[in-house]
Amino acid sequence: MTLTRRTTLAGLAALAGCAHLSPAPATLPDALAESVGNGLDGLIVYVDRKGSAPQSCAAGWKDRASQMPSDPQALFKIASISKLYIAAAAAKLVAGRRLSLDGTLADDLPDLAQGIANADRITLKQLLQHRSGLFNITDAPQFPWFAPLPDPAGYLALARGRPALFEPGTRHHYSNTNYLLIGALLDRKLGHSHQRYIEQALLAPLGLTHTYARVTLADAANLVSGHHPAHAGDLKTVDYPVPGGSMVATAQDVGVFLRALRDGVLLTADEQAIYSSVSVYEHTGLLPGYLSIARHHRDLDAVVVLFANTSAASAWGQIEAAHSRVVRVLSAQRPPARS
Numbered sequence: 001m002t003l004t005r006r007t008t009l010a011g012l013a014a015l016a017g018c019a020h021l022s023p024a025p026a027t028l029p030d031a032l033a034e035s036v037g038n039g040l041d042g043l044i045v046y047v048d049r050k051g052s053a054p055q056s057c058a059a060g061w062k063d064r065a066s067q068m069p070s071d072p073q074a075l076f077k078i079a080s081i082s083k084l085y086i087a088a089a090a091a092k093l094v095a096g097r098r099l100s101l102d103g104t105l106a107d108d109l110p111d112l113a114q115g116i117a118n119a120d121r122i123t124l125k126q127l128l129q130h131r132s133g134l135f136n137i138t139d140a141p142q143f144p145w146f147a148p149l150p151d152p153a154g155y156l157a158l159a160r161g162r163p164a165l166f167e168p169g170t171r172h173h174y175s176n177t178n179y180l181l182i183g184a185l186l187d188r189k190l191g192h193s194h195q196r197y198i199e200q201a202l203l204a205p206l207g208l209t210h211t212y213a214r215v216t217l218a219d220a221a222n223l224v225s226g227h228h229p230a231h232a233g234d235l236k237t238v239d240y241p242v243p244g245g246s247m248v249a250t251a252q253d254v255g256v257f258l259r260a261l262r263d264g265v266l267l268t269a270d271e272q273a274i275y276s277s278v279s280v281y282e283h284t285g286l287l288p289g290y291l292s293i294a295r296h297h298r299d300l301d302a303v304v305v306l307f308a309n310t311s312a313a314s315a316w317g318q319i320e321a322a323h324s325r326v327v328r329v330l331s332a333q334r335p336p337a338r339s
Helices: 009-021 028-035 081-096 124-128 150-157 174-188 194-205 253-265 269-278 313-330
Strands: 041-050 055-061 283-287 292-299 303-312
Touching: 009 081, 028 041, 028 313, 041 253, 041 313, 081 124, 081 174, 081 194, 081 253, 081 269, 081 283, 081 292, 124 174, 124 269, 150 174, 174 194, 194 253, 253 292, 253 303, 292 313, 303 313
Parallel strands: none
Antiparallel strands: 041 055, 041 303, 283 292, 292 303
16 A cells, blocks of 8 residues: 655655765665664564575664564565555466456456446456556555555545546556555455465465464554544554555565565466566555565565564655665675585
């Protein structure tokens, strides 16, 4: 899920540029120590570079109010990184002929499609690729960031009656509405929650036991606190039920998942081909109080997962600068020997 970023593109570039101009940190802990503060309460990083042992470290606060130090194994709201899991689940179901990439909203979700622009022409493929032209529900001025609705149905009302932004398939425009509908479609086809399918088909084979569908299912004591200037309290108990933005996980669990997805370990060849045609191998996440990055750097063959709990309006530029510092550490290290 994406919260409107108030940092300008110029400001973001300037912050990331400062990270490159400063001397390169020598280690990952050094990179985090240089990055924490300036609006970032705490940072967690997990790195899996092919040929090297994975690394995890943290800096700053897990809970600023109680001065609890950041913990690399803490749980975090991963927000829109959740979309990678949903796309992988969809790819498996398409490969198994339980879904069709060409199926339309009107055909597959006739009741929910009412009032959705171009529902008779928008396909699952276009939803996965963010090429549907649907209004993004989180752009609605009344989107309930700090008092979420109890279930996804209420969020869909924010998209009903909105005009299309463009003809389906003609452009790309990121929209959380797409994955809200994909989640509903998966639930309908499976006959149960798509999150249960994700747990059984994607998480269990990898032994990932620290990934949860929602905050309400997670270990609350191990969840990182989140803060935002527009909200007085701790945001960690605020639960977002919207598919594509609801999941909670450790940085390590996200990194193991992304590595397996990227390396073709998680999906069959047919499933991998479908996934590659509709989705990507990186994502960012943004919820009030929580910023996250999950990326594979092909030149380094390294998966980097970075979490920041934050309160500053300029925080997105800060986490990108922190990410740049982490990548500079990896780039300066001797590449693993090739066997």
